[in-house]
Amino acid sequence: MPNNVRLQVKRKAHVNLRLAAFSALFCLFGIFLYFRICFGGIKPSDFLFPAIFLFFAIFPLGKRRFALLFVLFVLFAGAGAGLAHWNAVRFGSGSETGTYSVMGTVKETTIKNGYSQTTLKNLYLDGEREYGNALVRFSSETVRAGDIVVFTGKLERVSLKDGDSYAEYLFTKDIRFTAFVNEFVLAGKSEDPFLRLNALIYDSLQSNVGGDEAAVAYALLTGNSGAMDEGLLASVRKGGIAHIFAVSGLHIGILFAATSAAFGFLRRYRMFPALLLSLCYVALCGFSVSSVRAFIMCAVLGIYRVIGRKTDFLQSIGFAALCVLVYSPAQWLSVGFRLSFGACVGLALFSGTISRAFRKLPKWLGGYLSAMLSVQIFTLPVQIETFGYVSVWGFLLNFFVIPALPVLFLSLLAAATLSLVIPPAAAFFLAFPANLLSALLYAFSTFDFTFVLTGFTLGTGVAVYLSLCLFASERLRLRISLRAVAIGVSFVLLCLVVAMENIVVIGCKIVTYRSRGASTVLIKSQSERVLVIDGEISLKNCEDFLSHHARNLDAVIVLAEDEVRAINTAAFLNTELICARREVGTGLQETEVRFAERFYVGSLEFRYESGDKLAALVEDVLIEVDFTGKSALGADLFLGGDCGNLIFFIRDGIIKIL
Numbered sequence: 151m152p153n154n155v156r157l158q159v160k161r162k163a164h165v166n167l168r169l170a171a172f173s174a175l176f177c178l179f180g181i182f183l184y185f186r187i188c189f190g191g192i193k194p195s196d197f198l199f200p201a202i203f204l205f206f207a208i209f210p211l212g213k214r215r216f217a218l219l220f221v222l223f224v225l226f227a228g229a230g231a232g233l234a235h236w237n238a239v240r241f242g243s244g245s246e247t248g249t250y251s252v253m254g255t256v257k258e259t260t261i262k263n264g265y266s267q268t269t270l271k272n273l274y275l276d277g278e279r280e281y282g283n284a285l286v287r288f289s290s291e292t293v294r295a296g297d298i299v300v301f302t303g304k305l306e307r308v309s310l311k312d313g314d315s316y317a318e319y320l321f322t323k324d325i326r327f328t329a330f331v332n333e334f335v336l337a338g339k340s341e342d343p344f345l346r347l348n349a350l351i352y353d354s355l356q357s358n359v360g361g362d363e364a365a366v367a368y369a370l371l372t373g374n375s376g377a378m379d380e381g382l383l384a385s386v387r388k389g390g391i392a393h394i395f396a397v398s399g400l401h402i403g404i405l406f407a408a409t410s411a412a413f414g415f416l417r418r419y420r421m422f423p424a425l426l427l428s429l430c431y432v433a434l435c436g437f438s439v440s441s442v443r444a445f446i447m448c449a450v451l452g453i454y455r456v457i458g459r460k461t462d463f464l465q466s467i468g469f470a471a472l473c474v475l476v477y478s479p480a481q482w483l484s485v486g487f488r489l490s491f492g493a494c495v496g497l498a499l500f501s502g503t504i505s506r507a508f509r510k511l512p513k514w515l516g517g518y519l520s521a522m523l524s525v526q527i528f529t530l531p532v533q534i535e536t537f538g539y540v541s542v543w544g545f546l547l548n549f550f551v552i553p554a555l556p557v558l559f560l561s562l563l564a565a566a567t568l569s570l571v572i573p574p575a576a577a578f579f580l581a582f583p584a585n586l587l588s589a590l591l592y593a594f595s596t597f598d599f600t601f602v603l604t605g606f607t608l609g610t611g612v613a614v615y616l617s618l619c620l621f622a623s624e625r626l627r628l629r630i631s632l633r634a635v636a637i638g639v640s641f642v643l644l645c646l647v648v649a650m651e652n653i654v655v656i657g658c659k660i661v662t663y664r665s666r667g668a669s670t671v672l673i674k675s676q677s678e679r680v681l682v683i684d685g686e687i688s689l690k691n692c693e694d695f696l697s698h699h700a701r702n703l704d705a706v707i708v709l710a711e712d713e714v715r716a717i718n719t720a721a722f723l724n725t726e727l728i729c730a731r732r733e734v735g736t737g738l739q740e741t742e743v744r745f746a747e748r749f750y751v752g753s754l755e756f757r758y759e760s761g762d763k764l765a766a767l768v769e770d771v772l773i774e775v776d777f778t779g780k781s782a783l784g785a786d787l788f789l790g791g792d793c794g795n796l797i798f799f800i801r802d803g804i805i806k807i808l
Contacts, residue, residue, distance in 0.1 A: 164206040164627050167215065171468030173226045175203070178471065180230025181479045188238065189310070189318065195610035202617050206626060234479040238310065241321055241480075244282065247307040250275040252329075254284060255340045256297045258348075258436055260376025266293040267376060269325065275305070282326035289332045294352065296345035301334035316665040322484040344433040347570075348372060354569045358577040363587045366395070367562055367580075370587075373397035373435050382594060387537065389599035390544020391551050397435045398490060402428055402444035404556045405563070421452030439474060439481050440490035446470035447494075464625075467494045488532045496528025497521060499623040522548055528619060531612045538697025539604035547599070558586050605701030609651035614644045652699075658768045663695040670695060671775050673766060678704045678752040681723070682764060684777045685710030689719050696723070705729055705751045709777050711761050717743065727751070731758045 179200050186192045204223070208216050254270030261267075266288045273280040284305065293299065305327040308320050320328075339346060351371060355364040362379055369375035375383060375395045386392050394400070409424035416423070428448060432441045450466045471491055474481055481487040501517075501524045508516030526545060534540060562583035569576030608615065618640035620626055621633060628636065658675040668686035672679070672695070679700045683692065685708075696703070705727040706720040713730050720728045721741055728738075733745040748757045755767040762777045 162627060163215070164209050165203075165625065167207070167218070168462065168465050168468065169222070170466075170472065171464045172207070172219070172222055174468035174471040174475070176223045176226035177230035177233075177475055178482060180227035180232075181234045181475060181482045182230075183227070184231040184234035184238075185483060193610060195613040198613040199616045199620070203620060206620075230475065230479065233476065234482075237479045238321075241282070241324065241326060242310065244280055244326060245275055245305075245307070247305065249302070249304045251277070251300075251302045252284070252305065253298065253300045253337065254286075255342075255345070256293055256295050256299065257283065257345070258295055258374055259293050260374065261291045261293070261352075262377055264291060265289055266291060268293055268299075269323070270299070273327075280326075282324050284327040284329060285320065285325045286329045286331055288334055289330075290334075292336070294349035296340040296342060296349050297336050298338045298340060299334050300337045301331045303329050303331045305329050311664070314664050314666070318483050322478075322480045324478075324480070344430070348434055348436075350570055351566050354566065354573070354576055355580070358569060358580050359584045362591055363584050366587050366591065367566075367583065369395040370559060370562060371566060373438050373441070382591070385594050385599055388539065388541055388543070388602050389547050389594070390541035391547050393489070394551060394555055396440060396486060397431075397438055398440040399444035399447070399494065400552070400555060401559060402431070402441055402448060404559055405431055406448045408556075408560055418456055421448075421455060425449055425452055439484060439486045442474060443470045443490050443494075446473055463494075463498045467491065467498060485532070485536050488536070489529055492529040492532050493525040496524040496526075499619060499625055500524035500527055503622075503624045518553075522552070531608055531615050534606075534608050535612060535698070538607075538694060539602035541599075541602055543599045543601075554586075558583060561586070604697045605699070606648070606652045607698045608648060611644050611647040611651060614640060614647055618644060657771075660773065661699050663691070665691050669777055672696075672699055673754065673768070673773070674700065675752070675754060675768060678754050680705050680707060680751050680754060680756075680766075681720075681725075682707045682709050682775055683716055683720065684762075685712035685716045687716070687719060689722050692719060692723060707756060707764065709758075709762060709764050709775065729756070731761065 183192070183196065186196055204219065208219055252270075253274040255272040257269045257271045259266050259268040268286050268288060270284040270286055273282065273284055286299075288299075306329065308317055308326050308328060310317055310321060320326075352368055355367050359367060362382060365375075365377040365379070366382075369378055373396050375392075378386075378395070383392075386395070406424045406428050409427050410420045413420040413423045425445075425448065428445055432438075432445050435441050447466045447470050450469060451461050454461045474487065501520045504520035504523050505516050508519055511519070522545060530540065562580075565579040565583050568579040572579075618637060621628070621636040621640055626633075654674050654676050656676070658673060661672045661674070663670050663672075666686070668688065668691060669684050670687050670692060671682040673682065674680075679702065681692070681696070681700075681703050683706060701724070703723060703725040706723055706725045706729070708716040708720060708728065708730040710716045713732060713734055714736075717728055717730060717734070717736055717738075721736075721738055726742060728741055728743045729749055729751075730743065730745055731747065736743050748755070750756070753768075757765045757767075759765055759774070764775045766773045766775070
């Protein structure tokens with residue numbers, strides 16, 4: 151061999167170029183950026199994870215790779231932002247608030263305590279077709295999925311107000327109107343067989359099982375957990391196993407695998423009956439995000455098997471995400487989307503690495519543990535920012551519940567089907583799954599699974615956490631030394647950011663919350679935690695808000711004309727002091743209620759200016775909270791005690807420096 155011959159070694163890319171996965175990520179970023187600008191205000195940290203990902207994706211730098219990534223980013227990020235804008239404009243179009251003659255088809259309903267909380271589709275207002283859905287509460291328990299209802303009443307138009315979390319939730323479900331109706335007429339049944347089947351399953355469970363078991367069985371089969379007891383549902387959520395009541399990849403995967411096994415004689419074509427049955431089940435569940443995602447991934451898996459090719463898990467996830475986002479960009483705001491796809495991404499990023507740590511265990515056990523840990527790791531920030539807590543029981547309970555789920559789910563599905571085919575024997579068919587559910591309910595009634603880690607938020611730390619996950623994943627090719635440094639720096643930065651988000655070292659921090667027209671403001675200084683509430687805020691909203699920001703309160707200040715209602719809400723919060731302006735009878739004994747125009751909470755001074763306006767003096771800075779327009783302060787605010795200047799300016803409310 152000539153001495154002058156050079157051996158060229160082609161360097162591997164840090165990140166494999168998967169077109170579907172990259173396109174979905176870029177589309178998601180465009181949607182995220184649009185909604186950030188519209189609803190939350192853009193932050194520099196929003197660009198941290200995309201910037202780090204793109205930096206490693208383009209190396210080793212080549213013209214073709216750089217050009218392809220650039221085109222993909224511009225095309226799909228732009229498409230995502232455009233789709234999000236179109237979705238928001240479409241949501242805001244149509245009829246306004248007013249009284250109409252309404253006809254609609256019940257898409258899903260929650261029945262409890264003498265009323266039905268119903269989502270209506272196929273709306274007609276005064277005989278004219280209206281797009282979108284309506285959330286209607288009927289004062290009756292007779293409404294079922296598939297019913298066509300007619301009524302005359304006032305519809306309230308949903309407006310996408312900045313910071314209104316409830317409006318954003320309705321936006322993800324394309325619910326454009328809300329109403330409370332006492333009188334209505336059942337005008338017929340929908341021709342949709344899956345809606346009618348949904349209603350038949352509900353009635354069969356209620357007639358033959360009854361009680362909490364029926365509500366849990368219905369949630370397990372259809373994903374509708376609205377009829378479950380609130381205490382039980384809260385315990386299940388804090389126990390970390392609420393995902394079994396939201397039709398997800400577990401349910402579709404179990405059904406797909408069981409059907410494939412049953413039609414094994416068809417060999418590689420057994421996926422066709424499995425997909426058909428899975429699609430019918432997805433339709434029964436109302437095409438929820440998690441079920442659609444799971445179905446698309448199963449379809450991709452089946453098609454690849456038919457043509458004899460190996461499936462790329464990340465490509466399948468990306469393709470499913472693109473399908474969902476193109477159809478409904480608002481799904482990015484939904485918890486179901488984030489948890490569902492987050493769980494899959496976690497499996498793709500970490501399951502291989504973690505399984506090697508369990509190589510001394512039996513293969514099935516190591517794989518099972520690595521899958522559970524992978525899901526928990528990547529969905530952790532979603533759980534914290536959405537629910538405000540981290541379950542300390544999740545890993546333990548899932549270890550036992552997930553293996554039992556196939557038996558419970560398949561037996562319940564088969565029993566529900568047989569109960570509809572042979573109604574006289576329904577109680578017999580449903581007895582076995584009902585007993586399994588009774589055992590589950592007994593466990594949650596006997597043991598307390600409600601202890602969680604709460605009262606803190608990640609805030610901008612989410613971007614750092616995702617970057618840390620990227621550095622820790624084997625999907626990113628890095629030298630061991632560089633990976634260790636990147637992980638160490640990211641971990642230290644995460645600790646610093648989370649500390650800054652939750653600990654007040656100097657001055658004070660103001661955090662605001664608005665939902666359904668109700669407002670609250672949390673004022674945090676170095677040693678005090680004071681919550682200001684209006685007369686419309688509910689106890690649940692207060693508890694959800696505080697779970698993200700404070701475990702204990704030094705005082706709750708009532709800033710409302712209806713002081714009695716607000717004081718009743720404050721009495722159930724974790725505080726020893728309630729402050730109000732006008733003296734009213736409360737009957738409270740354990741909680742002190744102080745009535746005054748001016749009062750102190752630690753080093754903080756408060757003064758009522760009117761029934762809806764409050765002034766707070768903090769380290770020579772005057773903060774005025776104004777609930778007159780039913781809107782609290784519109785952004786987080788830090789007040790620097792050392793210099794007396796505003797570090798971040800605020801958009802709503804009135805801030806004055808003394």
